[in-house]
Amino acid sequence: MHHTIFFDNASSTRTDARVFEKMKPFFMQKYGNPSSLHDMGQEAKDAIEEARDRGAALLGVAAQEIYFTSCGTESNNFALWGLAKSLQDKGKHIISSSIEHISILNPLKELKKQGWDYTLLPVDSFGMVNPEDLAKEIRKDTVLISIMHANNEVGTIQNLKTLAKIASEKDITFHSDGIAAAGIIPMDLKDLGVDAYSISSQQMYGPKGAGAVYVQKGHRLKPYLLGGTQERGRRAGTENVPAIVGFGEAAKLAAEEMHIHAAHITGLRDAFIKGIMDQIKNVKLNGHPQKRLPGNVHISFEYIEGESILLLLNMEGIAAASGSSCASQALKNSQVLLSMGLTPTTAQGSILFSLGKFNTMQEVDRVLEVLPAIIDKLRKMSPLYKEE
Amino acid sequence: MVEYSKQVIDHFMSPRNVGEIKDADGIGEVGNPTCGDMMTFYIKVKDHKLEDIKFKTFGCGAAIAVSSMVSELAMGKTLDEALSITNKDVAQKLGGLPKNKMHCSNLGADALHKAIQDYKQKNEK
Numbered sequence: 467m468h469h470t471i472f473f474d475n476a477s478s479t480r481t482d483a484r485v486f487e488k489m490k491p492f493f494m495q496k497y498g499n500p501s502s503l504h505d506m507g508q509e510a511k512d513a514i515e516e517a518r519d520r521g522a523a524l525l526g527v528a529a530q531e532i533y534f535t536s537c538g539t540e541s542n543n544f545a546l547w548g549l550a551k552s553l554q555d556k557g558k559h560i561i562s563s564s565i566e567h568i569s570i571l572n573p574l575k576e577l578k579k580q581g582w583d584y585t586l587l588p589v590d591s592f593g594m595v596n597p598e599d600l601a602k603e604i605r606k607d608t609v610l611i612s613i614m615h616a617n618n619e620v621g622t623i624q625n626l627k628t629l630a631k632i633a634s635e636k637d638i639t640f641h642s643d644g645i646a647a648a649g650i651i652p653m654d655l656k657d658l659g660v661d662a663y664s665i666s667s668q669q670m671y672g673p674k675g676a677g678a679v680y681v682q683k684g685h686r687l688k689p690y691l692l693g694g695t696q697e698r699g700r701r702a703g704t705e706n707v708p709a710i711v712g713f714g715e716a717a718k719l720a721a722e723e724m725h726i727h728a729a730h731i732t733g734l735r736d737a738f739i740k741g742i743m744d745q746i747k748n749v750k751l752n753g754h755p756q757k758r759l760p761g762n763v764h765i766s767f768e769y770i771e772g773e774s775i776l777l778l779l780n781m782e783g784i785a786a787a788s789g790s791s792c793a794s795q796a797l798k799n800s801q802v803l804l805s806m807g808l809t810p811t812t813a814q815g816s817i818l819f820s821l822g823k824f825n826t827m828q829e830v831d832r833v834l835e836v837l838p839a840i841i842d843k844l845r846k847m848s849p850l851y852k853e854e
Numbered sequence: 855m856v857e858y859s860k861q862v863i864d865h866f867m868s869p870r871n872v873g874e875i876k877d878a879d880g881i882g883e884v885g886n887p888t889c890g891d892m893m894t895f896y897i898k899v900k901d902h903k904l905e906d907i908k909f910k911t912f913g914c915g916a917a918i919a920v921s922s923m924v925s926e927l928a929m930g931k932t933l934d935e936a937l938s939i940t941n942k943d944v945a946q947k948l949g950g951l952p953k954n955k956m957h958c959s960n961l962g963a964d965a966l967h968k969a970i971q972d973y974k975q976k977n978e979k
């Protein structure tokens with residue numbers, strides 16, 4: 467049996483060993499509560515502040531502008547709720563896009579029930595938001611815009627700077643979900659011009675259980691977790707110190723090494739895409755040909771269904787993901803793929819292989835070795851497939 | 855990977871009776887409204903018995919295993935016996951299906967029954 471080939475880095479990444487080492491003492495030696503006055507409390511507090519510095523450095527912002535949360539979903543909820551509620555006296559219209567993560571779309575639905583209104587911008591067949599569409603949809607009562615930086619499924623990277631500029635010209639607060647992008651592609655949030663930005667630890671070789679939000683100084687944000695004064699009163703609750711420490715270390719490593727990994731991963735990605743295209747007919751690469759995350763290989767295999775592909779890959783020790791309705795708990799096609807204009811049948815046959823810094827060319831070769839036979843086997847069973 | 859039974863995995867990995875029958879006596883096609891997936895059954899009938907069955911399926915692992923199991927259960931049976939096979943029987947024979955996959959089991963027997971009806975219609979005087 468081969469070791470598992472983990473081509474599902476978009477769902478989570480392996481924690482870097484150096485990150486784990488850094489976290490260890492915070493379980494059994496340095497377990498103080500950062501709110502405590504004694505030395506052990508202060509030791510934990512210092513560790514969190516160090517992590518905050520590192521997160522800030524990764525994003526090119528000030529440490530006081532970083533708020534820790536428990537995960538990416540919480541980061542998005544924190545930003546969206548907090549900003550919307552603090553802006554409600556100015557207006558109650560929010561603009562977002564049709565390819566956002568559910569941790570943006572579901573809070574929007576909930577806000578709608580509470581009297582807000584929102585508009586979801588369409589995307590083109592590459593998954594790009596057209597800045598003109600954004601400009602057109604801005605209303606007098608638009609107070610918040612939230613558009614993701616890089617899409618977690620198809621890897622498309624938006625022209626964030628252009629979009630944020632449109633918002634700032636109209637004095638509208640601009641948030642971006644950067645969970646798939648942070649620590650993977652270089653960025654300077656001050657240059658991008660966003661007001662708020664969500665990130666998550668587990669997408670950048672840090673542990674699960676930590677996320678963060680950048681909120682530019684001067685913005686009001688209404689907290690929804692109420693309690694103590696942690697995170698300067700904006701997010702109550704004892705900090706997950708080990709996870710935050712790990713997050714900080716992951717941010718530091720990302721800042722230092724991101725460019726090396728991006729080159730490595732892009733090489734794997736391009737070889738993998740080429741291998742698939744060369745060996746298998748009737749496949750489609752989804753997402754943007756250039757503006758895509760380094761590790762993203764999102765492919766539709768025509769005539770077959772993704773869950774069955776995942777099963778056969780899993781039998782070979784290969785972990786990937788699919789936008790097929792059959793592979794989702796809700797039995798719904800990926801909204802991202804449908805928004806990009808894929809037919810439901812093509813969306814059914816989609817597989818997301820997401821590569822990361824721990825993957826190797828040997829692994830790519832191994833997947834390329836077994837994939838054609840898997841696709842062929844399923845196509846031979848498909849009533850939609852006519853052999854040429 | 856997902857809680858599939860041994861039997862489901864077995865039928866999914868080595869499905870019985872995959873294919874088409876060129877001069878089929880009856881063809882049954884069903885689409886799955888939940889998923890937009892498809893299943894087609896082909897049958898050959900001799901002396902009121904299912905002499906041969908083949909199927910093609912576009913769908914998840916459970917849908918493929920269900921088709922395979924249906925074809926195995928019905929092979930050699932009389933038409934009436936085959937018509938009495940229910941979706942529940944199929945799911946049971948497969949050692950159960952995950953809850954959100956139960957609807958896939960509705961496909962298999964339906965497609966087979968449709969093929970039998972198709973045959974009957976063609977052969978009615």
Ligand code: FES
Nearest residue numbers: 792889913914958
């Ligand atoms: S065919 Fe879609 S879940 Fe089984």
